[in-house]
Amino acid sequence: MLRRIRIISAVIVLLLVTWLFVDFTGTAARSVGFLAKVQFLPAVLSLNVAVIVGIVLLTLLFGRVYCSVICPLGVMQDVVSWLAGKRKKNRFGYSKPKNWLRYSVLGVFVVAVIAGVNAFVVLLAPYSAYGRIAASFFQPLYLLANNLLATIAEKADSYMFYHVDVWVLKSVAVTAVAAVTLAVVAVLAWIGGRTYCNTICPVGTTLGLLSRFSLFRPVIDTDKCNHCGLCSRNCKSSCIDSKNSAIDHSRCVACFDCIGKCHQNAISYKMRPLAAKREAGQESVDNSRRDFLATSALLATAAVVSAQEKSVDGGLAVIEDKRMPERKTPILPPGAISANNMADHCTACQLCVSACPNGVLRPSESLSTFMQPYASYERGYCRPECTRCSNVCPAGAIKPITKAEKSSLQIGHAVWLRENCVPLTDGVECGNCARHCPSGAIMMVPSDANDPESLKIPVVNTSRCIGCGACENLCPSRPFSAIYVEGHEMQRMI
Numbered sequence: 243m244l245r246r247i248r249i250i251s252a253v254i255v256l257l258l259v260t261w262l263f264v265d266f267t268g269t270a271a272r273s274v275g276f277l278a279k280v281q282f283l284p285a286v287l288s289l290n291v292a293v294i295v296g297i298v299l300l301t302l303l304f305g306r307v308y309c310s311v312i313c314p315l316g317v318m319q320d321v322v323s324w325l326a327g328k329r330k331k332n333r334f335g336y337s338k339p340k341n342w343l344r345y346s347v348l349g350v351f352v353v354a355v356i357a358g359v360n361a362f363v364v365l366l367a368p369y370s371a372y373g374r375i376a377a378s379f380f381q382p383l384y385l386l387a388n389n390l391l392a393t394i395a396e397k398a399d400s401y402m403f404y405h406v407d408v409w410v411l412k413s414v415a416v417t418a419v420a421a422v423t424l425a426v427v428a429v430l431a432w433i434g435g436r437t438y439c440n441t442i443c444p445v446g447t448t449l450g451l452l453s454r455f456s457l458f459r460p461v462i463d464t465d466k467c468n469h470c471g472l473c474s475r476n477c478k479s480s481c482i483d484s485k486n487s488a489i490d491h492s493r494c495v496a497c498f499d500c501i502g503k504c505h506q507n508a509i510s511y512k513m514r515p516l517a518a519k520r521e522a523g524q525e526s527v528d529n530s531r532r533d534f535l536a537t538s539a540l541l542a543t544a545a546v547v548s549a550q551e552k553s554v555d556g557g558l559a560v561i562e563d564k565r566m567p568e569r570k571t572p573i574l575p576p577g578a579i580s581a582n583n584m585a586d587h588c589t590a591c592q593l594c595v596s597a598c599p600n601g602v603l604r605p606s607e608s609l610s611t612f613m614q615p616y617a618s619y620e621r622g623y624c625r626p627e628c629t630r631c632s633n634v635c636p637a638g639a640i641k642p643i644t645k646a647e648k649s650s651l652q653i654g655h656a657v658w659l660r661e662n663c664v665p666l667t668d669g670v671e672c673g674n675c676a677r678h679c680p681s682g683a684i685m686m687v688p689s690d691a692n693d694p695e696s697l698k699i700p701v702v703n704t705s706r707c708i709g710c711g712a713c714e715n716l717c718p719s720r721p722f723s724a725i726y727v728e729g730h731e732m733q734r735m736i
Contacts, residue, residue: 252311305496319435347447577648671697
């Protein structure tokens with residue numbers, strides 16, 4: 243029964259978290275957005291004390307239930323391992339813990355968090371790793387399926403579905419990282435079950451330190467055990483030493499597979515005696531105390547934690563795709579507050595990128611901000627009424643803002659490029675930027691101050707501009723716009 247409950251709960255959580263990353267309507271964010279906020283690393287970086295305490299207490303009470311039910315990357319490994327088990331049963335076996343590797347990775351991870359080396363941190367965060375996989379591979383498939391249904395519905399005079407733009411490759415680097423992550427995790431899960439969780443994942447190692455002290459745990463009854471090894475051959479964590487009737491609880495993910503496989507009913511999930519004798523193969527009391535202090539230190543430490551050049555062909559007949567201008571300062575998502583806040587809190591999970599309905603956000607390929615989101619306006623602009631990214635961020639990298647605050651939040655300012663402007667290059671009236679500016683920050687004035695009838699050009703009032711990018715996106719100049727947005731390192735209300 244415990245195993246069935248665990249499997250049903252894990253499948254539901256995995257499907258809902260996946261839906262959160264592939265949904266383009268905002269329904270998932272409103273319904274199950276909390277699942278992103280209960281993930282371990284986002285909770286630590288956002289200083290969400292309630293979630294951190296909840297995960298710690300859950301682990302101290304029941305073991306690594308978080309890894310087997312709540313963590314999407316962990317559940318994905320179980321799915322791969324289950325598929326592999328269809329070909330070969332009883333394929334696991336006890337292996338000694340590779341503590342040197344586990345704790346080395348954890349130590350480097352903690353140092354990277356403190357030093358702000360985010361590129362390394364976000365690579366190992368399990369929730370973020372799954373988010374990149376879902377956003378890179380699952381969302382495009384979901385959108386294509388939606389468009390297929392929309393085509394079928396249109397033929398039946400139904401508008402239950404509608405076509406959406408499918409953006410397959412938002413970033414070559416991020417897609418490559420997601421592909422490598424998926425391949426490594428899948429291969430390890432296919433061969434060794436929870437190998438990734440118990441040798442590489444820093445969250446798994448942290449919770450493993452806590453699970454040594456869990457109140458409820460699988461226990462082997464030595465009087466009933468006949469040392470057949472069936473439990474060990476079905477343990478995807480390779481943590482059951484059947485010869486010595488011992489379980490390494492730091493690696494056990496509370497999947498309960500062993501309980502169902504034991505024909506002697508020698509394994510049960512129950513409360514451990516408070517004054518229990520030390521089991522064979524377990525570390526001494528002194529080491530346990532040291533591990534507990536190391537975990538406490540980890541939790542405390544982690545909580546502190548020019549004009550664009552182009553060749554103008556002189557006409558507007560050929561419509562080219564817009565190209566990204568070279569901004570001196572990247573445009574941060576609205577609500578990011580500052581570049582420092584983004585660097586300190588972002589886990590690069592790509593949830594905000596997936597949720598952006600306007601195609602504005604994309605992952606950075608710069609080493610200093612690798613895989614963190616930034617805005618650019620080739621595909622759309624940041625609509626003043628949209629607050630989707632700020633509502634879904636689980637780590638505090640993008641703070642929640644209201645629609646009223648969004649319309650007054652300055653994330654950048656527009657810059658006019660005289661040599662690209664259509665009235666001057668082609669001798670025709672335009673004014674597209676001024677007509678579509680939602681904040682009224684652009685005014686059209688005569689290009690010749692001595693001739694009121696001369697063609698008009700835009701002038702930007704930077705004190706009113708909010709940096710939404712409507713002007714840049716809707717400018718007819720190609721491939722570079724005649725007006726573009728420079729980002730601000732510190733956002734402010736105007």
